[in-house]
Amino acid sequence: MHRSDTTMDDEKIAFLKERLRRAKKLMVLTGAGISAESGVPTFRGQDGLWQNYNVTDLATPQAFAANPKLVWAFYNWRRNLISQIKENPAHQALAILEESLPDFTLVTQNVDGLHRRAGSKNIIEIHGNLWQVKCSQCRQKYIDMSVNMGTLPLCKICGGLLRPDVVWFGENLDHQLLQRVEETAQTCDVLLVIGTSCQVYPVAAIPMIAKNGGAFAGEINTEETPITAGIDITIIGKAGEILPLLVK
Ligand code: OAD
Numbered sequence: 001m002h003r004s005d006t007t008m009d010d011e012k013i014a015f016l017k018e019r020l021r022r023a024k025k026l027m028v029l030t031g032a033g034i035s036a037e038s039g040v041p042t043f044r045g046q047d048g049l050w051q052n053y054n055v056t057d058l059a060t061p062q063a064f065a066a067n068p069k070l071v072w073a074f075y076n077w078r079r080n081l082i083s084q085i086k087e088n089p090a091h092q093a094l095a096i097l098e099e100s101l102p103d104f105t106l107v108t109q110n111v112d113g114l115h116r117r118a119g120s121k122n123i124i125e126i127h128g129n130l131w132q133v134k135c136s137q138c139r140q141k142y143i144d145m146s147v148n149m150g151t152l153p154l155c156k157i158c159g160g161l162l163r164p165d166v167v168w169f170g171e172n173l174d175h176q177l178l179q180r181v182e183e184t185a186q187t188c189d190v191l192l193v194i195g196t197s198c199q200v201y202p203v204a205a206i207p208m209i210a211k212n213g214g215a216f217a218g219e220i221n222t223e224e225t226p227i228t229a230g231i232d233i234t235i236i237g238k239a240g241e242i243l244p245l246l247v248k
Contacts, residue, residue, distance in 0.1 A: 026104050
């Protein structure tokens, strides 16, 4: 007789919950999937942003140089969208988990700021933050929460053209942040990967760095990913439904 999928899922959830409870140093890696239930579109997959928009027109330094108005229109649209939605139970569960563990690091590829809104504290935003801008002339960075930054926003300090402080394709990640992330991956005893397709490097290498460092690695995703075969446990399901069960 075959056991039902539900029983297997319950067992996996109980098992992962116990590993999390015993974690001495937990690293959590999140991607667009954790914000999907809040209403933020993911990038890949059926309704992903990159199905409907061309990444080379909107999220590369070349695109910004060629047509900054179009790139700003895209980021104003995202600011507006995200200003209208709320963090979901998955973000909230991670904030609760952080409170109960001695050493917790949340690394997110998301630029939406929803983890912070949910109350997470030790966050590394490895792809930047939508609400932060950077001057392309004087390099000054600052937070600007405006829902609409205007057609071509200018730096308050030098008048140079502002850009979103996010990492675009073809750009390097902040070296020090990446080093911190890799060190955390090497030394954590549990890694939890949530809602990322694990296709964009260097972040996609993090699960294997953690595995090679001896960590137990778990994954929550609505489908299998390129890392599924190489890690310890994958729970197929929505982050907003699974994560609250893990912290209950
Ligand atoms: P993707 O859009 O590539 O992947 C989203 C993942 O979330 C997929 O594996 C989905 O199966 C999963 N997913 C969707 N809904 C979910 C849910 N409710 N619960 C759990 N999982 C769910 O997004 P990322 O992996 O984050 O980079 O993409 C990585 C980077 O590529 C982004 O940071 C962005 C993008 O281009 C930059 O902008 C530099």
